[in-house]
Amino acid sequence: MKRGLTAAWLLLLFSIPLWMTDLYVLHVLIITGIFIIAAMSLNLLLGFTGQLSLGHVAFFGIGAYTTSLVSLGFQVHLLPDRLVTLEPKPAWVGVLCAILMAGLCGWAIGRISFKVRGAYFVIVTISFAEVIRLVALNWVELTQGPMALNNIPPLRLGVPGIFEISFLRKPANYYLVLVFAIAAYVLIRRLVHSRAGRAMIALRENEPLAASVGVDVTKSLVLATVVSAAIAGAAGALYAHYVRIVDPDVFLFIYTVTMVIMVIAGGKGTLAGPVVGGLVFGLLPESLRALEIRPEVQWVVYGVLMILVVYYLPEGIVPAVRDWWRGRQQAMNGSTPGAASAEAAG
Amino acid sequence: MDQLLQHGLNALILGGTYALLGIGLTLIFGIMRVVNFTHGELYAFGAYMMYMWVMVLGVSFLLALPLAVLLGVALGAAIEIVLLRRLRGADIDTTMLVMIGAWIALQNLQQLAWSGVAKSIDSPFPSSPLVLGPVSVSWNRLFVFIVALALIAAAYALINRTKLGKAMRATFQDREVAALMGVDINRVHTATFALGSGLAAAAGALLGPVFVVYPTMGDLASLKAFAIVILGGLGSIPGATIGGFILAFMEELGAGYVSSGYRDAMGFLLIILILIIKPTGLFAQKERIG
Numbered sequence: 001m002k003r004g005l006t007a008a009w010l011l012l013l014f015s016i017p018l019w020m021t022d023l024y025v026l027h028v029l030i031i032t033g034i035f036i037i038a039a040m041s042l043n044l045l046l047g048f049t050g051q052l053s054l055g056h057v058a059f060f061g062i063g064a065y066t067t068s069l070v071s072l073g074f075q076v077h078l079l080p081d082r083l084v085t086l087e088p089k090p091a092w093v094g095v096l097c098a099i100l101m102a103g104l105c106g107w108a109i110g111r112i113s114f115k116v117r118g119a120y121f122v123i124v125t126i127s128f129a130e131v132i133r134l135v136a137l138n139w140v141e142l143t144q145g146p147m148a149l150n151n152i153p154p155l156r157l158g159v160p161g162i163f164e165i166s167f168l169r170k171p172a173n174y175y176l177v178l179v180f181a182i183a184a185y186v187l188i189r190r191l192v193h194s195r196a197g198r199a200m201i202a203l204r205e206n207e208p209l210a211a212s213v214g215v216d217v218t219k220s221l222v223l224a225t226v227v228s229a230a231i232a233g234a235a236g237a238l239y240a241h242y243v244r245i246v247d248p249d250v251f252l253f254i255y256t257v258t259m260v261i262m263v264i265a266g267g268k269g270t271l272a273g274p275v276v277g278g279l280v281f282g283l284l285p286e287s288l289r290a291l292e293i294r295p296e297v298q299w300v301v302y303g304v305l306m307i308l309v310v311y312y313l314p315e316g317i318v319p320a321v322r323d324w325w326r327g328r329q330q331a332m333n334g335s336t337p338g339a340a341s342a343e344a345a346g
Numbered sequence: 347m348d349q350l351l352q353h354g355l356n357a358l359i360l361g362g363t364y365a366l367l368g369i370g371l372t373l374i375f376g377i378m379r380v381v382n383f384t385h386g387e388l389y390a391f392g393a394y395m396m397y398m399w400v401m402v403l404g405v406s407f408l409l410a411l412p413l414a415v416l417l418g419v420a421l422g423a424a425i426e427i428v429l430l431r432r433l434r435g436a437d438i439d440t441t442m443l444v445m446i447g448a449w450i451a452l453q454n455l456q457q458l459a460w461s462g463v464a465k466s467i468d469s470p471f472p473s474s475p476l477v478l479g480p481v482s483v484s485w486n487r488l489f490v491f492i493v494a495l496a497l498i499a500a501a502y503a504l505i506n507r508t509k510l511g512k513a514m515r516a517t518f519q520d521r522e523v524a525a526l527m528g529v530d531i532n533r534v535h536t537a538t539f540a541l542g543s544g545l546a547a548a549a550g551a552l553l554g555p556v557f558v559v560y561p562t563m564g565d566l567a568s569l570k571a572f573a574i575v576i577l578g579g580l581g582s583i584p585g586a587t588i589g590g591f592i593l594a595f596m597e598e599l600g601a602g603y604v605s606s607g608y609r610d611a612m613g614f615l616l617i618i619l620i621l622i623i624k625p626t627g628l629f630a631q632k633e634r635i636g
Contacts, residue, residue, distance in 0.1 A: 050439065052439060052442065052443075054446070112618060112621050112622065113621060115621060115625045116621070116625045116626075119375075119381045119438065119442070119580070120576070120621070120625075122381065122442065123381075123572045123573075123576060123617065124617060124618075124621065126569065126572075127569050127572065127573065127613060127614040127617055128614065130565075130566075130569055130610070130611075130614065131611045131614045134607065134608060134610060134611050135611075137607070138605070138607035138608065253565065254450075257446065257450055260443075260446065264443060294458070296454040296455075296457045296458045297454075297458070299450055299451075299453075299454040300450070300451045300454045300455055300458070302447075302450060302451075303446075303447045303448065303449070303450030303451030303452075303454065304447065304451050305447075306443060306444075306446065306447030306450070307429065307444050307447040307448060307451075310440055310443050310444050310447070311432070311444075314440070
């Protein structure tokens with residue numbers, strides 16, 4: 001039953017470009033998919049270890065910039081008399097570098113900020129994102145600053161001259177994002193069901209207790225940060241090769257907020273939560289576009305929704321629906337105890 | 347040398363308002379255990395209220411300042427009563443999420459109300475600077491510095507000399523015992539949040555006429571306040587005061603001698619240095635709360 005449901009979902013997701021001919025819809029789905037990957041990576045930290053990364057867009061942007069710079073090549077004066085040159089590399093090398101670079105930054109941030117608990121990680125990540133934005137804006141020789149990096153080549157896979165796919169058109173990009181999203185989902189799922197993942201969840205639930213049974217606190221948290229940052233970096237790399245232009249605005253705080261609200265609303269600490277939340281908040285602005293509301297109004301609504309979700313749906317959509325479903329099944333089986341609570345939850 | 351003196355003077359004057367921001371934030375964290383992400387929005391709110399009174403309604407500058415601060419106090423009290431009171435006893439992450447939501451909503455409401463265009467506020471002070479030997483300072487900045495120092499002194503007096511301040515300090519040390527001793531915790535929390543918000547609004551109302559007023563000005567103010575508070579130790583008021591001046595000196599010297607583009611990155615540098623060297627901050631009063 002469960003396996004059949006998964007197969008049906010996959011069939012639906014893979015068949016969309018075959019019957020959906022509206023390219024704008026595909027575009028929205030691609031961008032939503034990229035954000036869902038980023039939201040899944042944030043959920044690994046926020047949902048499974050309980051650490052809120054408010055600078056997650058920094059890892060996303062680092063991924064986007066790294067892959068763009070590697071695939072475009074650059075010349076930069078590290079010291080006034082020392083010129084460092086990088087010849088353009090294939091785009092897939094750029095994507096790998098992006099994942100490594102974002103993971104490395106995640107490691108550094110984790111090492112520094114997990115010396116202390118609580119609000120520190122939040123504050124360090126949020127200021128890290130701001131500093132990276134300032135670097136992208138001011139290091140014009142490397143990043144072109146506000147002029148942006150243009151003409152980023154699309155991703156190409158295969159053996160040159162024999163067989164090569166170029167991810168230039170929308171259906172191809174849709175499949176690329178879908179495959180990356182499934183890979184990220186499977187990776188996170190395996191991680192949280194592994195020994196290391198159970199350690200992370202134990203830390204979220206009760207840190208002193210987890211430490212007392214031998215969980216290496218800092219190591220587990222840093223591991224989660226590295227994996228999470230690397231996946232966010234991959235999402236950023238996909239974004240760069242899809243839209244093919246990257247400017248310092250990729251570091252805007254509002255994107256982090258979007259990811260946070262996707263995770264919170266969908267259900268933090270559940271595997272499906274960021275996917276559901278991502279679909280809702282990725283597609284909602286597009287469906288509201290007909291109403292011609294201003295972006296400020298949209299953000300006000302997002303802010304208020306975030307507060308309301310914390311008050312009235314603290315577990316998120318996915319657990320609420322799951323409870324409701326279980327309650328309904330119990331009610332149908334004749335046993336009533338779950339029904340009352342299910343109605344309350346629904 | 348003259349240049350160094352000038353940078354030092356600028357930093358000293360900026361440091362006063364940074365200290366106001368830091369004290370407000372550390373007070374709220376220390377007493378309420380709330381990471382207040384709306385702090386920067388209160389700062390922006392103070393600046394916009396100053397703009398409203400002076401430029402739109404034509405109230406005199408010296409009257410507009412206390413009015414703007416009072417409105418900040420009122421908004422702070424409202425946020426505490428409406429959003430935070432029902433979260434008493436919730437964990438720090440839950441309140442953090444609510445405050446982030448409030449931050450986004452407030453910032454965009456301000457943008458809706460005042461549009462995204464930066465505004466400037468006329469000040470009544472003479473535009474020719476006051477020249478003191480090798481250095482000079484504008485009258486407006488001097489006024490900002492003096493008012494900031496007066497407000498810092500008033501905040502200290504309120505916390506250390508009044509009955510309300512005593513209740514705040516008791517709540518800071520142990521909420522349950524304070525409640526047992528008859529302290530009205532709800533009142534203390536509302537007063538704390540209102541006071542902290544008022545200090546942030548005062549910083550905004552003071553700096554608004556010096557710089558320009560724009561909707562996202564609060565973001566940097568929040569980040570700087572966080573840096574100041576981490577530097578001084580979360581919950582430490584003397585730490586936040588000194589931290590404000592240290593950050594101002596770092597920014598001023600960094601902008602003057604390294605690169606002005608990275609001026610606002612100094613706060614982050616400061617956080618990293620502190621976390622590497624002395625993670626508890628310079629003046630932490632008790633152990634870190636997670």
